[in-house]
Amino acid sequence: MRSLRRHPLLVPVLLCACAVLAARPATTNDTSDTAGTAAADGDSVLSAKVTRLYEEAAVATRHYEAGRREADEQRAKAESLEALLDRQRAEVAVLREDLGRIARAQYRDGGGMPVTAQIILADSPEELMRGQHVFSRTNLAVNNAVEKNRRAEARLTADEEKAKEAWRDLDRRSTELASLKQDIEAKLEEAREELQGRAEASVAAGACRGAVRLDQPETHFASRWVAPVETYELSASYGSGGDRWARRHTGQDFAVPIGTPVRAVGEGRVVRVSCGGPFGIEIVLQHPNGYYTQYAHLAAVAVDQGERVGTGQWIGQSGSTGNSTGPHLHFEVRVTPESGSALDPEAWLASREVNLG
Structure with a gap:
């Protein structure tokens, strides 16, 4: 049997090997604990993410519903403007018809005859005065009709632009709200699937993954009892x-x-x-x-x-x-x-x- 004294380095080497072997189980447990802590942290992050997205989805839904009501109001306003435009178009058509009728009447009655000719052809001063009165009244009616038509056409043009802008605002607002809502719901659905997948793995293993801590909302209940979920x-x-x-x-x-x-x-x-x-x-x-x-x-x-x-x-x-x-x-x-x-x-x-x- 060989003496250990002839190999002075052998003893330190053996001692180091024993130390490594003794430490190996502890190292394995530390790794397991770290993995477990990481898994628990991951679960907490995921649960918190789902909760946050759930709240964001609720807020987005409220905004969407408010936007939908706003859109309904905007639609009603646009439809009202369209109805006003229809009435104004009909009014302009009537005014144009009136202008044509007045012009035809003047042509038939000599409404455009010069005043000198009317004096020469008049049988009496009374007839001349009646003719002048009819002429003045007709001329005033024509001028009023022309001005009214001009104003109506100006309003029509302005209201048509308002109606177009109202519809553009409606489409833009509806598109933005729908896109926001869909984006949040898509993220929420993805996170829910991941949460459910982890839960099913826990059930299959028959072991809970541990409590996840959620940020509790401030609650002030008037009653000692509540429903187990808020919306259902x-x-x-x-x-x-x-x-x-x-x-x-x-x-x-x-x-x-x-x-x-x-x-x-x-x-x-x-x-x-x-x-x-x-x-x-x-x-x-x-x-x-x-x-x-x-x-x-x-x-x-x-x-x-x-x-x-x-x-x-x-x-x-x-x-x-x-x-x-x-x-x-x-x-x-x-x-x-x-x-x-x-x-x-x-x-x-x-x-x-x-x-x-």
Whole structure:
């Protein structure tokens, strides 16, 4: 057996190798933690992006609707101008006809005869005066008609230009608003698809990706209870039948797009956050009055188990995970945190002055 003393460099080399091997697992864990943190940060950024785009889309929709009303008013104004133009065109046509009629009458009656000739041919002074009176009146009528026609044609020209400008403004405004709305909705749809894709991956893995923190809006609710989403359409109701449920539907569905902020209907504590199974990503809250509420088929959660929440606080984002045929929030009220103890959520909320519909 060879002595280690004959290789003085061997001992330091072995010690370094042992140190590297001992440190390797720790390095792997650090990388995993970093990757997990990066994934969580990515989820938070994506959820925040969806929320921001959701708000921008709502603002764009409000502006679009306001623009549409403005366009309707502009259209009514343009149509009014068109009607005015039609009346003015008819008026000008009548004036031109009047001018022609007056000119023909003057020609027949000698209205253009010189005054000297009228004096010579007049049988009496009275006849001469009558002729002069008729001539003056006819001449005044002609001058008035000519001036009225000139003014009408000037108004017609100006109003025609106003009508054209009104239609141009209408088309330009409508195009701008429609383009803005479509651009935001396209970005929102892309972000929603990515959010739903990550949610489905979590459900498939049976492991939640962790809470994403959303910037909570300032809320001042007059009531202790609110609806679980702000804007919605009611779909499947409590107790309704269907092929998707073993017996009867156990909750109230709210048809909302993916990424819609989901609110706690009242203050309480998060007793369950789970990913997987027929409900997909779900949250269950326990309320001080002994009832529980469930929020299912989510795309993301914004709270952790054990966390306390307030009325109207955003606790997640809607999705279409689990046994779901489309984007919606499945909302239940229970007397226990488990399935099988559900009550009619619409009646339960109505008894707390929250009327759905």
